[in-house]
Amino acid sequence: MPASIVASVVFLKIQDFARRPATEQARLRAQLQAVVAVTAAEIPPAGRVMLDAADGAAIVVLDDPRAALRLAERALNAVAVGLPLSAGLNHGALQLAGRKGGEGMTGDGIAVAAAIAAFAGASRVLVSRSFRDAVAEARPGAEAPLASAGTFTDPGLRTHEVFTPNERALARRSRRYGFVGLVLVVVLVGAGVTMRSANPRQQPFVDAMIEKTVPYWRSLVRRVSY
Amino acid sequence: MAKSAKKIGRYKILGELGRGAMGVVYKAEDPNLDRIVALKTINLEKDTEGRAEYQKRFMLEAKAAGKLNHPNIVTTFDFGETDGVAYLAMELLEGTDLRKRVQQGSIPPIEAVEIACQIAEGLAYAHHRGIVHRDIKPGNIMLPERGPAKIMDFGLARMRLADHKTSTGIVLGTPRYMSPEQISGQPVDHRSDIFSLGIVVWEMLTGRRLFSGTEMAQVSHSITYDEHEPPTRVNPELPAMLDFVVARALKKDPAVRYQDADEMAADLHTCLAELRASEEGADAPGEGSKTVKLGDSGEPTVGAPPASAIATDTRLPVSRHFDSTVALKRLAKSQRTGRPARPVGFLRRIAYDTLPRRLFVVTALAAAAGSLIAFI
Numbered sequence: 001m002p003a004s005i006v007a008s009v010v011f012l013k014i015q016d017f018a019r020r021p022a023t024e025q026a027r028l029r030a031q032l033q034a035v036v037a038v039t040a041a042e043i044p045p046a047g048r049v050m051l052d053a054a055d056g057a058a059i060v061v062l063d064d065p066r067a068a069l070r071l072a073e074r075a076l077n078a079v080a081v082g083l084p085l086s087a088g089l090n091h092g093a094l095q096l097a098g099r100k101g102g103e104g105m106t107g108d109g110i111a112v113a114a115a116i117a118a119f120a121g122a123s124r125v126l127v128s129r130s131f132r133d134a135v136a137e138a139r140p141g142a143e144a145p146l147a148s149a150g151t152f153t154d155p156g157l158r159t160h161e162v163f164t165p166n167e168r169a170l171a172r173r174s175r176r177y178g179f180v181g182l183v184l185v186v187v188l189v190g191a192g193v194t195m196r197s198a199n200p201r202q203q204p205f206v207d208a209m210i211e212k213t214v215p216y217w218r219s220l221v222r223r224v225s226y
Numbered sequence: 227m228a229k230s231a232k233k234i235g236r237y238k239i240l241g242e243l244g245r246g247a248m249g250v251v252y253k254a255e256d257p258n259l260d261r262i263v264a265l266k267t268i269n270l271e272k273d274t275e276g277r278a279e280y281q282k283r284f285m286l287e288a289k290a291a292g293k294l295n296h297p298n299i300v301t302t303f304d305f306g307e308t309d310g311v312a313y314l315a316m317e318l319l320e321g322t323d324l325r326k327r328v329q330q331g332s333i334p335p336i337e338a339v340e341i342a343c344q345i346a347e348g349l350a351y352a353h354h355r356g357i358v359h360r361d362i363k364p365g366n367i368m369l370p371e372r373g374p375a376k377i378m379d380f381g382l383a384r385m386r387l388a389d390h391k392t393s394t395g396i397v398l399g400t401p402r403y404m405s406p407e408q409i410s411g412q413p414v415d416h417r418s419d420i421f422s423l424g425i426v427v428w429e430m431l432t433g434r435r436l437f438s439g440t441e442m443a444q445v446s447h448s449i450t451y452d453e454h455e456p457p458t459r460v461n462p463e464l465p466a467m468l469d470f471v472v473a474r475a476l477k478k479d480p481a482v483r484y485q486d487a488d489e490m491a492a493d494l495h496t497c498l499a500e501l502r503a504s505e506e507g508a509d510a511p512g513e514g515s516k517t518v519k520l521g522d523s524g525e526p527t528v529g530a531p532p533a534s535a536i537a538t539d540t541r542l543p544v545s546r547h548f549d550s551t552v553a554l555k556r557l558a559k560s561q562r563t564g565r566p567a568r569p570v571g572f573l574r575r576i577a578y579d580t581l582p583r584r585l586f587v588v589t590a591l592a593a594a595a596g597s598l599i600a601f602i
Contacts, residue, residue: 005557005564006564006565006566007564011533013533017532018532027458027466030458030465030466031458031466031470033466033467033547034465034466034467034469034470035466035467035470036548037467037496037500037548038467038470038471038493038496038497041492041493041496045549045550045552045553046552046553046556047553048550048553049544049550049553049554049557050544050547050548050550051543051544051545052530052542052543052545052546052547053530053531053532053533053536053542054530054531054532055532056533057545060553062553062556062557062564077470077473077474077482082456088533091566091567092566093566096554096557096558097541098541098543102543103543103544103554104541104542104543104544105542105544106538106540106541106542107538108538110536110542111536111537111538111540114533114536115533115534115536117533118534130566130567133567133568133569134567136567136570137567137568137570139578140570140574140577140578140579141575141578141579141580141581141582144581155534156537173581174581177581177582177584177585180585181584181585181588181589184585184588184589184592185588185589185592188592188593188595189592189595189596189599190596191596191600192595192596192597192598192600193596193599193600195600195601196599196600205599205602208602209602212602
């Protein structure tokens with residue numbers, strides 16, 4: 001029975017590949033292989049499987065989804081050398097297929113990554129919701145730079161929520177947490193003040209504090225003095 | 227003055243090795259250690275107004291350069307000043323410099339990448355110690371007859387500062403090999419050396435000048451705005467992976483360039499390993515190898531569908547250009563690898579994610595303060 005795998009898939013797609021002349025296609029494929037060779041070097045050989053597609057390449061990253069994201073972002077730098085790439089990332093189910101010498105892989109993990117890569121424009125990285133969740137699970141908070149980029153419907157009429165790396169998302173999240181923290185502080189402290197002022201029999205806060213704490217400080221000073 | 231000297235400091239002059247903008251390089255003998263050295267002199271007379279500052283800077287830079295002890299950096303043995311001439315006693319190397327080598331034409335890819343690796347490693351060592359070269363160019367890279375390539379003149383570019391002391395946007399180094407930030411007179415850091423090394427690598431691979439121009443303004447404009455041609459377009463025989471490394475080193479914006487020379491050296495080592503594997507024409511044996519068959523690299527993939535035609539049951543073949551056997555063996559052995567992502571629990575979120583943790587602490591403190599105010 002074939003092994004059941006859940007892993008991250010980076011699908012690197014060369015944009016408009018089919019419309020290009022054969023010589024250009026050969027050049028782009030060579031460049032893509034070079035890019036994959038350099039960018040995948042940081043992932044140990046036991047942690048990745050390289051797959052071929054007609055207009056790109058899929059890299060199955062078995063262990064750390066964050067490594068998959070780094071790989072995609074580094075590969076997208078290749079746009080500068082005239083390699084129009086887009087990247088789709090997904091975390092999903094895969095299976096080994098084929099016999100020894102002709103191995104391959106199938107599965108929803110690859111299909112969704114390919115659909116996302118086909119949807120993404122040149123030099124864009126898009127990731128699926130499940131990939132974002134996998135990044136969050138690997139390290140809570142690491143998913144924060146992946147900001148929502150909307151939804152799209154693939155050829156199989158499934159709708160996917162997609163995200164894209166965006167450094168500004170970190171600042172936005174930081175501001176949001178700051179604002180929520182401020183509101184909570186105001187509400188909690190304000191509630192305390194309101195409850196106190198609603199009870200006319202209670203002493204003023206400062207007087208009560210002095211009354212409760214001064215004896216403690218006195219005894220402490222006495223103990224230290226002796 | 228230095229020209230006619232038979233002795234500079236304690237060094238006995240044996241002959242002249244070359245002349246540059248800053249001074250003369252002599253072959254000299256150190257009588258104390260009975261050692262032959264290259265003695266680089268820097269004339270100080272021209273700059274009487276800021277001489278004290280110049281001397282101070284010279285001493286600081288020479289001292290910093292003297293601390294660099296690395297196989298890819300020419301060793302500075304001694305420095306000093308005598309009769310208006312500052313001098314540096316350096317390791318004397320038999321060989322040629324990279325400039326002469328590039329003038330003869332492009333360098334074979336393996337050799338070029340090997341030199342680039344060595345220079346990147348030398349730069350990484352110096353950068354870790356806070357020293358930026360500022361004038362990486364083929365003329366400052368020595369190719370000894372035996373042994374690895376070595377970087378010369380660490381810190382000397384900065385010593386030229388006194389020549390431009392009245393200007394605000396001070397430009398140091400050799401214009402054709404400067405980074406965009408350096409040529410525009412902005413502050414530079416180690417990433418400027420990485421850009422210069424990118425130019426050197428491009429020129430080694432292509433045998434051509436990258437940013438040429440007869441006037442400074444032309445060169446400056448090219449460096450700042452012109453995108454380089456990928457080396458494979460100039461020389462289609464080159465492997466495409468070098469395009470990627472060169473492009474990253476030559477990014478105009480230092481923030482998206484290689485952030486340290488170690489990173490560039492690591493990529494160059496990967497290129498070198500692949501180039502050697504392709505030259506040997508054999509799949510590298512052993513676990514953990516990763517092989518790109520560069521000769522076949524442009525061939526179409528047989529039986530692989532395009533992205534738009536991939537469905538859940540579509541089989542993608544394992545690439546023949548890379549070795550995935552280790553991972554495939556691992557997958558074949560285990561019945562189950564990985565699992566679907568689960569939502570992150572509250573405690574784990576608080577433990578690992580900084581912002582929720584801070585929010586939790588602030589809320590707890592605010593709740594405590596609120597209770598204190600309400601009930602004390």
